[in-house]
Amino acid sequence: MKFIKVISFLYLLIASTQTFAQDSTASLLSILEKEMEQSKDVTIYTTATFKTTRLINGHSVENVGKGVLDVKVSHRFGNVSEGLYELFGLDKASMRAGFDYGITKNIMIGVGRSTFQKTYDGFIKVKILQQSRGKKNMPITLSYVPTLAIKTIHYEDPKVDNHFSSRLSYSHQLIIGRKFSDKTSLQLMPVFIHQNLVTLARESNDIFAIGIGGRQKLSKRISFNAEYYYVLPATKLNGTSNSLSIGFDIETGGHVFQLHFTNSQGMNERTFIADTKGKWDKGDIYFGFNISRVFTVGKKH
Numbered sequence: 001m002k003f004i005k006v007i008s009f010l011y012l013l014i015a016s017t018q019t020f021a022q023d024s025t026a027s028l029l030s031i032l033e034k035e036m037e038q039s040k041d042v043t044i045y046t047t048a049t050f051k052t053t054r055l056i057n058g059h060s061v062e063n064v065g066k067g068v069l070d071v072k073v074s075h076r077f078g079n080v081s082e083g084l085y086e087l088f089g090l091d092k093a094s095m096r097a098g099f100d101y102g103i104t105k106n107i108m109i110g111v112g113r114s115t116f117q118k119t120y121d122g123f124i125k126v127k128i129l130q131q132s133r134g135k136k137n138m139p140i141t142l143s144y145v146p147t148l149a150i151k152t153i154h155y156e157d158p159k160v161d162n163h164f165s166s167r168l169s170y171s172h173q174l175i176i177g178r179k180f181s182d183k184t185s186l187q188l189m190p191v192f193i194h195q196n197l198v199t200l201a202r203e204s205n206d207i208f209a210i211g212i213g214g215r216q217k218l219s220k221r222i223s224f225n226a227e228y229y230y231v232l233p234a235t236k237l238n239g240t241s242n243s244l245s246i247g248f249d250i251e252t253g254g255h256v257f258q259l260h261f262t263n264s265q266g267m268n269e270r271t272f273i274a275d276t277k278g279k280w281d282k283g284d285i286y287f288g289f290n291i292s293r294v295f296t297v298g299k300k301h
Contacts, residue, residue, distance in 0.1 A: 046131035049179040056227045056245040061141040061177035064102040072098040076288040096267040121268040123147040143175040166197035171269040183217035221251040258290040
């Protein structure tokens, strides 16, 4: 009994010491940050506007750090409305595996391959402006993301004269984000998409859309996310819908799990912005998730 009491006493002593140390560190950091804010000679850059480089389907204003490799695996299951026979869509799935790498703190590149329409995609993300206060006051973070996608699924009619260029599509996107508080962040995403080949002659090869997305932090490790892309009606493809997604980010150590519901099966800009067929009001909802794991590849600074 004495031994147990001694162990219990030591445990409580260590726990209280750690708590005191953590509280002291937090207090010191808070005081230091306030002093930096009061100084006009210091620029304080905003960080962690969003949890990862992806909001749900689309990009966020976040970049991975220089020399950091981000491995992403994304799944979109089948239609929830298919019921118990398909286990509410879990019997079906499309996936994307991607690799993002930070060349500098403001430039990252990425490649990926999706099973949906057997598409390969690549992108560059350049952070042009970063939100800051103090000596340099910048109210927003601004990023530019050009992408290229190659659809490799078999041609619908192999007998006609098909061209490789018909498989290509491009997109250009600006992301304008702002962190309003430790809990709330919003961003706007104007997008231009060009497809070299469309299904119907009357359809436009050029698609214009604007997205809006946000993050509301619920706890230290959990946040609620939402994302919506409105496609201009004059450029909208026949039978498509606007992409709407909601979900949660859950951080666990080096992993970030993103769980969400969306009416989009595709996981690159052309597919989820220009080629979303699902309708929320018809029950065309797909459960999905993204898993992100980062590794330091370059030298630590």
